[in-house]
Amino acid sequence: DQQVKQNSPSLSVQEGRISILNCDYTNSMFDYFLWYKKYPAEGPTFLISISSIEDKNEDGRFTVFLNKSAKHLSLHIVPSQPGDSAVYFCAARTNSGYALNFGKGTSLLVTP
Amino acid sequence: EAGVTQFPSHSVIEKGQTVTLRCDPISGHDNLYWYRRVMGKEIKFLLHFVKESKQDESGMPNNRFLAERTGGTYSTLKVQPAELEDSGVYFCASSQGVVETQYFGPGTRLLVL
Numbered sequence: 001d002q003q004v005k006q007n008s009p010s011l012s013v014q015e016g017r018i019s020i021l022n023c024d025y026t027n028s029m030f031d032y033f034l035w036y037k038k039y040p041a042e043g044p045t046f047l048i049s050i051s052s053i054e055d056k057n058e059d060g061r062f063t064v065f066l067n068k069s070a071k072h073l074s075l076h077i078v079p080s081q082p083g084d085s086a087v088y089f090c091a092a093r094t095n096s097g098y099a100l101n102f103g104k105g106t107s108l109l110v111t112p
Numbered sequence: 113e114a115g116v117t118q119f120p121s122h123s124v125i126e127k128g129q130t131v132t133l134r135c136d137p138i139s140g141h142d143n144l145y146w147y148r149r150v151m152g153k154e155i156k157f158l159l160h161f162v163k164e165s166k167q168d169e170s171g172m173p174n175n176r177f178l179a180e181r182t183g184g185t186y187s188t189l190k191v192q193p194a195e196l197e198d199s200g201v202y203f204c205a206s207s208q209g210v211v212e213t214q215y216f217g218p219g220t221r222l223l224v225l
Binding site for chain 2: 002004032034036041042043044045046049089091098099100101102103104105
């Protein structure tokens, strides 16, 4: 029973444009959300997070938006760079939990 | 500061054999986690240690899997006997506090033939 869903397996964006990666969740107990980035043959690398009391968190070119009522979050990358090409995983956990629940990932390709 | 390290990076074994995976967490991180990603599926939680104690092993698939963390430092995950469906990438992660960011190792790619 998958509680975190990334419905787009892949996304291709031109360099300099905005990349928008989406994530939906079903468990209303989740209150902390993270995005991880993964290059081939490497482990996931933490990118940015957001708690349920926020609706936006920004870190440089990366911004995460949370819509609790829709149980939806998105990661915006502006401007996109070729080095951003990787698989992006959305993850979520509960307030008292530690186990991360991951989506299947979205493979982002940024073309020059 | 060294990140999370895992050994081996790859392992190919035959069904019925035993394999032991090792994880060295970031120094000072009391919390250690094992996750697994089976081909085409999401990364799934297996278990969580705080120091040497297992806090939660609810994600362990069955009793063929045994995890240990002697002395609260490195951890091992043994699969005995291995089955075909155990193939996948096994990730280890560590964090300082339970609700703090988990840092992942590069993973061990296990293939059971």
